[in-house]
Amino acid sequence: MVLAATMEKVDIAIGVVGLLALVATGLGVAFYDNFAGVEEFHVVATEASLENKGPVAATNGIEQVFTWEAPQNATGAAFDVTVQVTPGTPLDSGSVNVVLRLTGPGDHREVTQTGSMDVQDGTATFTIDAEWAVAPGGFRSSDQGEHTLVWDDNITLVVVLDGPGGVLPLPGFPAPSYQVSVSGDAFTYHAVRDLPDPQATGE
C-alpha cells in the first residue's frame, strides 16, 4: 500500500514498458529463427560435367586456350588433357613437353603443371585440377540464394606443346603435328535444407 501510494503514474508506465521490453527480448531471442525465416542448410558435394573440347590442332610453342563458363557453386575443376600425334603424320623419336595452365574464376587461382609425352607412343593423357573456393560445411540463412556462388569469370585452360622438329627439313618429310582434346568436370556443391530430425520431434 505504501509502495503503491508513493508510486507515480510514470513509474507504472516505466514498469509496463519495461515488461514489454523484456517480453520483446525473450520473443526476439527465442523465436529469432522463425521470425527472420532463418533455416539450417547442409551442403552436398556434386559434380557438373563441362563440355568436351577438341580435338584441335596444336602447333609447337603456340598456346591453345580452352574456356568454360564456371557453373554456379563451382569450387574447383579437374581436366583430362589428351595429346596425340595427328593421324597420318610420321611418328618421330623424342618427346613432347606439355605445359598446362589452369585458371579458376573469382580469385584467379592459377595452377601450372608440366609433363612429357614420348612421340613414339602417339598419345598421352595428362590431368590437371584446381580449387578456387571452399564449399561451406553448412550455414544458417533466411535465403538459400545468398549463399550461391555466382562466377562472372570463366575457367580457362591453356595448353602449350613443345615437340621435336621433322626428321628431314624437306617438304616430303613434314614435322609431326599434334592434336589436343580436353574433357573435365567442375566440383560443385548443393545446399540442402535441413529437415527436422523425425526421432527428435517424435514424428
Place this chain on the structure above:
Amino acid sequence: MGGSRGTWNTRVGFILAAVGSAVGLGNIVRFPREMADQGGALFLLVYLGLLLLVGLPAILAEMSLGKLADASPIQAFRKLGGKHGNKWQVIGYMGVLAALFVMFFYSVISGWALRFFLETFRDGWFDDPTGLFGTIAFGPASIFFHALVLAITVYIVARGVSSGIEKVTIVIMPLLFAIVIGIAIFAGIKDAQSGFAGLKEVWQPRLYDDEGNILFGVNNISKATGQVFFSLSLGQGAMLTYASYMDRKQSVAEDGSTIAFADTGVALLGAMMVFPILGFTGLLIDPVFTENTGSFGTAFIALPNAFVAMGDVAGRIVGGLFFLGLFFAALSSAISILEVPVSTAIDTLKLSRPKAAILVGLLTYAFGVVAAISEDWLALYDEIAVNVFIVLGAAVATFFAGWYAKGVAKELDSNTRLRIGKAAIWMMRTVTPALILGVFFYGGLFNEHDQFWGDGANFKSLVNQFRIVFGG
C-alpha cells in the same frame, strides 16, 4: 525561459552538438559514394547549390521555430500556431514520431559500428572482412548491442542538456574530426599511388556516367537533394529541439549556417578519407562493393577489406579508429534523436528528465528488437520514418515558418550582422518546400529504390516494404 528547460553552456557546445546530430553514416560513407558516382567535383557544386536552396532554409526554419517557441516540437507548433495551434501541432507530432521511428532502427545500426570497433581487439573483421557483417548484423547479438547503445544514449540524455549532451559531444566530436583527418592523411602518406587513385575517383569532374548518360538530369538532382536533406537531420525535430536550448543572444542565422556548412565539411573530409582507403584494394571499381551493397556494404564490407589490405599493424589501427569514429558519429546523432521525444515527454507530460529518458529508452528498445533481428523490419521503420513523417513534416514545417509563424524573419536578423531574414523567408515559402516535395514525388515515380536513404524519399518503396514485411 530556456533556463528552466535546460540550456547550452557555450555556443561551441551547441554547435558541436548540432553538428554531431547532423553528421552520421550519411556524411562519412554515403556522401563520398554519391560524389564519386554522380560526377565528382561537379556533384559538389550541385550539392552546394542545393544546400543553399533546400538545406540552409530548412535548417534555419526549424531552428528559428525552436528558439522562438522555446519548446519541444509539439508545444512549439501549438504555441506558434496561434488560434490554430491545435491543428498545427500535428507537424510537431510528426517530428516526434519521425524521431521515434528513426531511433527504433538507428540504435541497431549504431550497434553495428560499436560491434565492429570492439571486434578490432579480437580480429573479427580482420579475419573475415567480407563475412563478418552478414554474421552479426541481425540476431540475438544485435539485440544486445541495440540495448547497449540505447543504454549509453539514455544515460547521456538523462544527465541533461549541458551536463550530458554538451559534455559528451564536446569531447567526441573533436575526436571524430581528428580521426577522419588523421586517417585521410595517413592513407595518402602510406601509399601515395593508391591514395591518389582514390582521390581522383571521387574528385574528378564527370559529366557522363560509364554508360554515357548525362549525370545532371532531374534524376541526379533529385538524388542530390535527398542527400542534402537527410544529411542535415531535418524533419525529425532534432534541430528544433536543440535550438530551443539556445541562449537568447545567440544568432540562428550564424549558427545555422555554421552547422550546415560544417556538416558539408565533414562529408568532404569523409570523401578525402574513404576513397583513398578503398584505393588500397582497388575496390573503387568493383560494383559488388560500391553499388550493390549500399552504404552499409561500403562501411562494413568494402572498408574492412581495404583495412586488411593495408597490412597487419596499420590495417588494425586505422580500421579500429575508423569504426570508433563511425560509432561517435552515430552516437552523437542518436543522442539528438532520442532528445526529441524525451524533451516532448518533459514538456507535455511534466516528467523529470531521467524518468522521461528511461521511459522513451525502454519504449524505443522494445520496438527496436524486431529491427535487430530482421532486415525487413529495419527497412520498414526506415521507410515509415522517411516517407511518412520526415519529408512531409519538414516540407510543412518550412512552409509554416515561411507563411504562418510570426517573428521568423526578425529572429533570423537578430544578434547578427547577417541580413538574410527576407531571403530565407522567401525560400521557405516557395523553393524549399517545393523541392522537398518534388523529390518525394519524383523519387516515388521514377527512381529505383536504393534502401536506407538511398534516393531520399520514395513513396513507392514504402508500399513495397509493407508488402515484404506483411506478405501482401
